[in-house]
Amino acid sequence: MGNYILAIDQGTTSSRAIIFDKSGSIISTGQLEHEQIFPKAGWVEHDPKEIWDNTREVIGQALSKANLTRHDIEAVGITNQRETAVVWDKTTGKAVYNAIVWQDTRTQSIVDRLAADGGIERFKPQVGLPLATYFSGTKIVWILENVEGAREKAEAGDLLFGTTDSWVLWNLTGGTDGGVHVTDVTNASRTLFMDLETLQWDDDILAAFDVPRSMLPEIKSSSEVYGTAHTSSLLREVPIAGILGDQQAATFGQAAFDTGEAKNTYGTGNFLIFNTGEEIIHSKNGLLTTVGYKLGDAPVHYALEGSIAVTGSLVQWLRDNLGLIGSADEIEALAKTVDDNGGAYFVPAFSGLFAPYWRSDARGALVGLTRYVNKGHIARAALEAIAFQTREVIDAVNADSGVPLTELKVDGGATANNLLLQFQADILDVPVVRPVVAETTALGAAYAAGLAVGFWDGLDDLRANWQEDQRWEPSMDASERDRQLRNWKKAVTKTFDWVDEDVN
Ligand SMILES: Nc1ncnc2c1ncn2[C@@H]1O[C@H](COP(=O)(O)OP(=O)(O)OP(=O)(O)O)[C@@H](O)[C@H]1O
């Protein structure tokens, strides 16, 4: 029996393999970034082959750093950037186009076309999501309509679709040599195609999108054995036993298993997930209804989600596009060169605005500028934007649930930033709490896999692993908080109605 679980975290910016022990502690990590491809304004792509090559390599890194072999690994869990769509040829194993990333807005005209009959909430009763470029369904349609020969091949049953969990699983289990074509309920709930009640693809919706059902993976629970790693893999014969989309995985890794529990992840974007238990709750305040997790045959848990497209990626943008900082962590020192935002508010509507607004016509704006504003103020405004957007999503959760959150569990790369988390506590007026293991995404996938093979006995084992690292208490005056929120909301309105039909 192996003493460890290996989690593959196929993220937006990098792929990681992390090995965990029974206490949920990290034993070793392998990590490689992949190229972010921006062919045009609003387009974001990844190379699926690079993603799979990196995944294989980081598995090797993690094993060799810890001096372990496949015999030490009891099971593998997969977590992934959600909604990012890969379409590949099942006979060659090659993708027919780059992966179209969740942030990509090229499918707006497909959204408009589908919304012409019934509006953007047309499928929301079944799938919990509005029509938006964000979700994978519209990206599949784009590939079928724009890649030469794709439609014919898809109709002939030669093409497969998957989010990157399915792409990694199919390749890890052998690819053209018997690869398993499966996704889990959490990833399936982000396509626009899965009925939340039946947890199956909805044929009427597939017909409306004109997507052949034969392309789609089989939907399974988040915790069961899907297959074993192929003999050509370093992990050969190790069962792959857990899949959770990254945000659901982080929720699971935070041990937020019960109704009313929540977490907020600060990564490329920010994603707040609020567990609603076995009940499907339709938001009246701009949140998505999604699947939280499903363990084998046990009942499914649903969640409300507040998705924010641009948070940590705004910090990357200041680094890569403006050269304001040399690395993401330098933003804290730069922001500390000033006492406040100097009147500047930065609304990073680079992919339109997601929750709670869902305005695809919005684009980014930096407002309140005067001669006084310097780069320190802009750094601060960028960090504050992360916190303000989170505040608006939490207001929506509180309004939908009727029971205000009394503290916020956080995780993700940007939670290394103390200034950000103090401002977050101030602007929320509730404490912010960070656990010892900040890699909750990978941990959640490890938990799902470990539960399936009996490595952990049950959820109580996992709850016992959760430990608080640090806590930030609110200390801002109510009047100051109100003034800043008022300004923020005004700034948000300045981003609306920017995209005209002839501008992307
Ligand atoms: N000290 C910091 N202050 C603010 N932002 C930071 C800091 N350190 C990292 N970040 C931001 O956090 C993000 C990385 O966090 P994380 O690795 O959790 O992201 P992610 O979304 O999970 O990435 P992936 O999708 O590849 O998994 C980057 O966008 C980066 O700009």
Ligand SMILES: [Mg+2]
């Ligand atoms: Mg991540």
